[in-house]
Amino acid sequence: MKEKELIRLIKASQLYYEQNMTQAEIAKEMEISRPSVSNLLARARKEGLVTITVKPFESTTFGKAQVLRNYFDLKSCQVVSVGRTKKETEQNISNQVVDTLLSVLPRTRVLGLGWGYNMGQVVGALCQRGIKDKPSATLCPMIGTATIPHKGYHPNELCTDASQKLGIPAEFLISPAFPTTRQEYRLFINTENYANIYTLWKRMDTCMVTLGGYPCVPDHATASRFGRRLVSERAVGNMLSFFFDIHGNAIRGEDDCAIQMPLKQLGRIRNFIGVAPAGGSASAVIGCLNTHVVKHLVIDEGIAGEVVKYLYETEKLGKFDEGGAIL
Template identity: 50%
Template sequence: MKEKELCRLIHVSQLYYEQNKTQSEIASELEISRPAVSYLLNKARKAGIVKIDVLSYHRTIRGIRHELCHRFNLKSCQVVTLPDDLYQTGADVLLEFLPKTKILGLGWGYNTDKIIKAFAQQSDMGINGGVICPLIGATTAPQRGYHPDELVKELSQKTGYTAEFLNCPAIPTTAEEQTQVLASDDYKRIEDYWKRTSTALITLGSYPSVPDHGSAMRFGRKLIEEKAVGCLLSYFFNPQGELIHGEDDYAIQIPLELLARVKNVIGFVPQEANIDSVISGLKTGYFKHLVITETLASEIIKQMDERKRI
């Protein structure tokens, strides 16, 4: 194809597809017939100058949401096209549940902190007498978001909900220390709230994790030997979503049998999440609602389809 003809095809295609001019308008501007414009546009498509991609249903946002809900038994799924909107979407989803939530359980982590930062001040939400409580103790690491009592306090100030604190470490170092925590009034009060929690917000994490959660002390080499990939609070799971037990695991966090009773567990998937860890977390069955980017959601579906073919 000669350069002059190529430029003509590009120009006609730009007028039609980018500037949204009709074929009649293009014909008038170029002083040619409308059928001639149609011929040029068809030729441009055949030459590969114009590529039209019609999405199949499962590649649309609606289709992706439906597919994830179907595969992981979710009640809802918010698929975010722009990663910059991820934290605000997480805050918006949480806001939808608060009016019908008496007790909210809050996980930990940098991403949970970012969601709370994106949460707008709500002046009248505390009128329903709601309570916010942590789902896990605090870590000694300085990383933002790993002191759940502080996250609870910040969100309570934005919602008017009452803040309840656990006041204990997430990872006691001995069985004796764990026994003391379990016998404390703070723990017993929070445990009672856990039994009545109706909504929880938890980030889907991965192994290895940052901070480390004392994994070597709690599990020895079991996390490596059993191929840990997913992390929920400070529970670790293999690729099938099965819990990995540690002989010296004294972590202070909501028992999984109580988490399973929470009606609405909102799972938040960070943009940088590992695909295998997300699949592992979703396979646990604890999550009922999900916030995830379109890119990650599509990759999860693609990877699971590929595994079926192997």
């Protein structure tokens, strides 16, 4: 191809694709016929000067949300944008979790709070919101308190902040999350306080829980509770310090004395809001979602894409219809 012809192809392509000029406008600019412009654009694509890429459905934000919602049988899936910094992404996630909570709160009788750094951020975002209507719900923690300085691991404090913001009563679980001995464990679960909280757990219909990973930082006393079992059985994620493999199977410890809402009751919660942390592990999210206890998912676009990619690579997904359903 001669240099003059190459320059014509590039110029026509730049005017059309970069400056959004119509073919009629380009014809006038280059003093050629409109069919000649069409021919130049076709030749530019054929010569590789112009490449056109159409994103598949599942690579879009909407597509990722639909794929995850349909595959994991979720009531809702909100995929939020990745910010310029991790902190900005965390704020995007927290704000969306609050939106999801407020959408189901009017129908809630008992609201449960999980724990962790991310749950502390969600409660912080909630406290920044204007609440129009006072809900008629009771609030309670889903796990005891850890000996970790961060406020997110003190569920009673989170419940205090949230109850004051929402204007609803809160009940507190007066116990450690990980008693050091089985005797201490039995002492706490036989108290009137535990019995009252257990009654609320059985009635709980909405909760917010972090979909955490493994290994987890800070550690959840895993050595004393599980020995080497989390490693040998390939744990990838945790919710409320219950640990799961990639298939969603719970890993049991021989001497696990954790004080938390029983696992069998998590699946009965109508509006279980799962929060995937920014910069977290896709395998952790997959393991938690495979338990089928999560009903509403909030996740950033990056991790959502990794989860969808995993489902493709393991041949769990085929093609999709226009609504994101698996064909």
